[in-house]
Amino acid sequence: MKAEQNKTFVSLSNLQAISRGDPNRMLKYLNQFKELIPERLEQLKHALSKEDRKNIRQIVHKMSPQLQFFGIQDIIIPIQRLEFEYETIPYFELESIINDIIYKLEGAMSEVSKIIKTQFE
Amino acid sequence: MSKPTTISNSIKSVIIDDDPFIQDLLIDKLNQYFPEIEVLGVGNNGKEGILKIQSLQPDLVFLDVEMNDMTGFEMLSKLEGIHFKTIFITSYKHYAIKAIRFNALDYLLKPFDLEELKNAIKRFKKNHSKDNVPLALSNLKTKNISEQILVLKTQQGELHLQLKNIIIIEGDRNYSYIHLTNNKKELVSKTLSNIEDLLEGKGFFRCHKSYIVKKSHITSYKNSSSILLSNGSIVPISRRKKDVFKDWYENN
Numbered sequence: 293m294k295a296e297q298n299k300t301f302v303s304l305s306n307l308q309a310i311s312r313g314d315p316n317r318m319l320k321y322l323n324q325f326k327e328l329i330p331e332r333l334e335q336l337k338h339a340l341s342k343e344d345r346k347n348i349r350q351i352v353h354k355m356s357p358q359l360q361f362f363g364i365q366d367i368i369i370p371i372q373r374l375e376f377e378y379e380t381i382p383y384f385e386l387e388s389i390i391n392d393i394i395y396k397l398e399g400a401m402s403e404v405s406k407i408i409k410t411q412f413e
Numbered sequence: 414m415s416k417p418t419t420i421s422n423s424i425k426s427v428i429i430d431d432d433p434f435i436q437d438l439l440i441d442k443l444n445q446y447f448p449e450i451e452v453l454g455v456g457n458n459g460k461e462g463i464l465k466i467q468s469l470q471p472d473l474v475f476l477d478v479e480m481n482d483m484t485g486f487e488m489l490s491k492l493e494g495i496h497f498k499t500i501f502i503t504s505y506k507h508y509a510i511k512a513i514r515f516n517a518l519d520y521l522l523k524p525f526d527l528e529e530l531k532n533a534i535k536r537f538k539k540n541h542s543k544d545n546v547p548l549a550l551s552n553l554k555t556k557n558i559s560e561q562i563l564v565l566k567t568q569q570g571e572l573h574l575q576l577k578n579i580i581i582i583e584g585d586r587n588y589s590y591i592h593l594t595n596n597k598k599e600l601v602s603k604t605l606s607n608i609e610d611l612l613e614g615k616g617f618f619r620c621h622k623s624y625i626v627k628k629s630h631i632t633s634y635k636n637s638s639s640i641l642l643s644n645g646s647i648v649p650i651s652r653r654k655k656d657v658f659k660d661w662y663e664n665n
Contacts, residue, residue, distance in 0.1 A: 306524070310438065310441055310442070310445075312445070317441065320437065321434075321437070321438075324433060324434055324437065325434075328433070328434060350479075353479070353504055354431075354432060356504050356523075357432070357434070357435060357438075357504055357523035357524040358432075358434045358524070360523075360524050361434070361438065361524040375504075
């Protein structure tokens with residue numbers, strides 16, 4: 293459990309490459325992550341509660357590039373699975389995958405918040 | 414010393430995508446690596462995209478395949494004329510990639526690999542007057558699949574092949590021979606597996622490691638180990654494909 297708590301979810305290498313050392317640009321992408329992901333997680337939770345599989349596919353499809361950019365590799369494969377098997381995947385499995393995605397993204401968000409606080413404020 | 418870019422030789426572009434992250438990322442990459450590309454505006458959905466295109470008259474449009482109000486193809490079909498080149502932008506293995514590849518359209522995978530972006534821009538500069546979007550829209554509208562036109566890039570340019578004219582595709586390592594009606598034959602530098610992917614769900618079947626056949630050209634398969642085609646050719650059915658072939662032939 294402790295190892296999981298210390299786990300790093302986010303990789304900043306793509307962000308550093310696109311920012312070319314410009315702190316404002318870096319901050320722009322970090323803030324955008326902090327704003328967009330919670331919004332999409334709420335949409336995901338709502339879609340799951342309604343068992344709206346098509347909407348689940350659309351939400352994860354939309355999130356996927358930003359998660360790749362932030363190097364959150366752990367959830368790329370489950371997200372791709374949801375994108376392609378959203379109609380057929382058993383509900384209990386769908387729920388378990390989404391809960392895992394939510395857990396990891398909440399971890400990633402707290403990491404991003406910490407980076408903003410320690411490096412930009 | 415490189416020639417400075419001026420407004421007169423700049424490429425006017427518009428980005429249409431409903432994800433602010435993708436908009437920013439593409440603008441930053443274009444600004445950093447392609448100063449000759451001027452982003453005139455951004456559309457946050459299909460409806461806004463149409464307005465931006467009409468008012469800004471871009472040379473190049475980066476267009477998301479799936480937006481919250483419509484798909485990229487739907488947006489394009491609503492325009493009165495298409496006087497720009499489109500580079501579609503999509504996530505990994507989106508189902509629209511099938512239509513994009515079938516029509517040999519240009520596309521980029523989000524979140525944009527720099528090399529892929531460079532190649533797409535290079536292709537745009539080399540061939541910006543040619544665009545298969547009108548053909549793609551016509552293919553999407555065509556209900557009779559056999560009337561659709563497959564676009565294959567070749568060294569000389571492009572081959573446009575109406576599906577109903579394709580009888581057999583014969584694989585030969587990295588190349589394929591396409592046998593057409595009227596005894597014509599075309600050679601393309603694509604593997605048989607590549608072509609099999611492009612033709613999925615279009616009335617074709619890979620009956621053997623070296624052959625794909627078109628159902629409407631099958632004359633008979635009486636002895637269940639070979640197929641007779643409308644041009645008189647006989648192609649084998651591999652042993653492990655016999656049952657699947659029979660099922661496909663009888664039920665499609």
